[in-house]
Amino acid sequence: MRYRVLVMLLLSSLLLPVVSALAQDMCAVSLGHVTGAYNGQIPISNDEVTFSIRITNLSQVYGVVGINNGFEISGSDPAVTWNVTDTGALQIMYDIFDLVFAFSFHSVDGSGADTIGVRGCTMMGMPLPGEYSDTAYWISLTVTDPANAGHQICLDSSWFPPSGAWMWTYGSGAGSFPPLWDGPHCFNLYNCCEGIRGNVDCDPTGENDIADLVYLVAYIFGGGRAPMDIATADFDESGQIDITDLIFLIEYMFTGGPAPPDCPQAFRMAGGQVPISSSCGTT
Numbered sequence: 182m183r184y185r186v187l188v189m190l191l192l193s194s195l196l197l198p199v200v201s202a203l204a205q206d207m208c209a210v211s212l213g214h215v216t217g218a219y220n221g222q223i224p225i226s227n228d229e230v231t232f233s234i235r236i237t238n239l240s241q242v243y244g245v246v247g248i249n250n251g252f253e254i255s256g257s258d259p260a261v262t263w264n265v266t267d268t269g270a271l272q273i274m275y276d277i278f279d280l281v282f283a284f285s286f287h288s289v290d291g292s293g294a295d296t297i298g299v300r301g302c303t304m305m306g307m308p309l310p311g312e313y314s315d316t317a318y319w320i321s322l323t324v325t326d327p328a329n330a331g332h333q334i335c336l337d338s339s340w341f342p343p344s345g346a347w348m349w350t351y352g353s354g355a356g357s358f359p360p361l362w363d364g365p366h367c368f369n370l371y372n373c374c375e376g377i378r379g380n381v382d383c384d385p386t387g388e389n390d391i392a393d394l395v396y397l398v399a400y401i402f403g404g405g406r407a408p409m410d411i412a413t414a415d416f417d418e419s420g421q422i423d424i425t426d427l428i429f430l431i432e433y434m435f436t437g438g439p440a441p442p443d444c445p446q447a448f449r450m451a452g453g454q455v456p457i458s459s460s461c462g463t464t
Contacts, residue, residue, distance in 0.1 A: 208237070208360075208361045208362060208363040209236060209237050209238070209239055209349070209360030209361055209362075210234065210235070210236055210237075210250060210338070210360050210361070210362045210363070211234070211235045211237070211362070211363040212232060212233070212234065212235070212336065212363060212364060212366050213233045213234060213235035213316045214233050214316070215230065215231065215232055215233070215366075215368070216229075216230065216231040216233070217229060217230035217231060218230060218368055219383075219384060219385050220385055221368060221369060222368060222369040222370070222371050222385045223324060223334065223368045223369070223370055223371070224370075224371060224372070224373050224383045224385075224409055224410075225324050225325060225326070225327055225329055225330060225370055225371065225372050225373070225410075226323075226324075226325065226373060226383065226409035226410055227323060227325055227409070228323065228409050229266055229267070229321045229322070229323055230321065230322055230323065230324070231267075231319050231320070231321040232252075232319060232320045232321075232322075232336050232366075233316045233318075233319045234252075234299075234316065234317055234318050234319060234320075235314065235315065235316050235317065236248070236309070236313070236314070236315070236317045236360075237312075237313065237314035238309050238310065238311050238312060238313045238314070239312075240311050240312075240351065240355075241311045241312055242311055242355075243308075243311060243351040243352055243353055243355040244307065244308020244309055244310050244311060244351065244352045245308055245309035245349050245350070245351055245352070246302070246303040246308045246309075246350050246351065246352045247278075247301065247302045247303065247348075247349065247350035247357075248278070248299065248300065248301040248309075248348075248349050248350075249298075249299075249300055249301075249345055249346060249347070249348045249349070250298070250299050250338065250347055250348075250360075250362075251296055251297065251298045251299070251338065251339040251340055251341035251345045251347065252296070252297050252298075252299070252320065252336060252337070252338060252339055253294050253295070253296050253335075253336070253337050253338070253339035254294065254295040254296075254297070254320070254322065254334065254335070254336055255293070255294040255295075255334070255335050255337070256292075256293075256329070256332055256333065256334055256335070257332045257333035257334075257335065257367065258332045259292075259293065260328065260329075260332075261292070261329050261332045261333075261334060261370070262291050262292050262324075262326050262329065263291050263292075263295075263322045263323065263324045263329075263334060264291045264322060264323050264324075264325070265286075265289050265291065265295055265297070265320065265321070265322045266321045266322055266323055267319075267320075267321035268284045268297065268318070268319065268320050268321070269318065269319055270282065270317060270318035270319070271315070271316065271317055271318070273315075273317075274301060274317055274318060276306055277301070277303060277306045277307060277308065277309050278301030278302055278303055278306065279303060279304055279305055279306035280302040280303060280304035280305075280306075281300060281301065281302050282300070282301040282302075283299075283300055283301075284297055284298065284299055284318075285297070285298040285300065285341065285345075286298075287341055287342060296339050296341045297320055297341075298341035298345045299318060300345075303352075308351075308352045320336075322334075324370055327372055329370045330370055330371055330372045330375075331369075331370070331371075332369075332370050333367045333368060333369055333370060334367070334368055334370060335365050335366065335367040335368070336364060336365065336366045336367075337362075337364045337365035337366070338362040338364060338365075346359075347359050347360070347362070348360075369385075371385055371387075372410070372444075373408070373409050373410035373412075373413050374410050374412040374413045374444035374445070375387045375444060376443070376444060377389075377440055377441045377442065377443055377444065378412060378413055378414070378415065378416055378441040378442055378443070378444055379393055379413065379414075379416075379430065379433070379441045380393060380413050381393035381394075381396045381397050381408050381413050381414045381430075382396040382408075383408065383409045383410065383413065389430075389433070389434070389441070391434075393413075393430070394430055394431065394434060396408070397414055397422075397426070397427055397430060398427065400414075400422070401422070401423070401424065401427055407422075408422065412444055412445055413444075414426050414430075416429035416430060416433075416441050416442065417429060418442060429441070
């Protein structure tokens with residue numbers, strides 16, 4: 182009996198680093214960064230928005246040998262639509278989870294709620310080491326319908342079929358635990374062209390300023406990136422962007438030229454913004 186108690190105490194002491202680490206107000210799964218969002222807002226355009234997911238093994242002792250996490254993409258209104266364009270992961274995820282590392286897709290139709298599962302399991306590879314922390318995988322999408330303006334698109338954790346519980350498994354018999362997630366993350370959707378034309382760089386303020394002029398010069402003469410929405414820079418409403426549009430903007434900004442024409446009616450904002458939410462502690 183005494184030996185049994187000693188063994189139980191020994192096992193408890195071995196598991197303590199895992200349990201104590203997971204009990205901290207820290208997130209093992211978090212939204213590392215978003216490419217294509219500006220100050221918590223996403224422009225409506227053909228450009229991809231990429232959600233990069235960071236994973237952190239909070240245990241200093243045990244490696245992670247299995248991951249099972251799902252993510253739900255949804256809109257603040259049933260009418261919000263999007264298109265999932267890509268998923269991917271760093272090579273280290275395939276090296277560590279060598280038995281399987283895969284994405285699974287459920288009702289991914291760009292409306293209502295899309296669910297994407299991420300599964301990984303180690304066979305011969307080394308476990309995800311203690312204190313590992315880096316961007317591991319990503320989900321990309323586009324939001325192109327101007328009618329989405331004024332609403333939100335959100336990324337959150339999710340169960341996924343057939344038995345996709347939110348769970349990580351640790352090696353050496355340490356057990357399985359649900360990792361903390363720092364979401365949900367919600368982003369306001371806005372149109373680049375709102376009011377009058379001229380928001381060439383598509384920043385959320387919608388103002389016409391020197392940054393828009395620099396953007397347009399770089400695009401026309403320096404091989405810079407094209408405007409996300411052609412209407413923002415098409416001042417003569419010709420359907421294309423050229424030197425005439427640049428001259429129009431210069432005259433408007435510096436010589437008292439006429440104001441740019443209104444944005445096309447289809448690109449007027451629907452209005453309304455909701456604060457971005459977050460439910461987890463420090464990452």
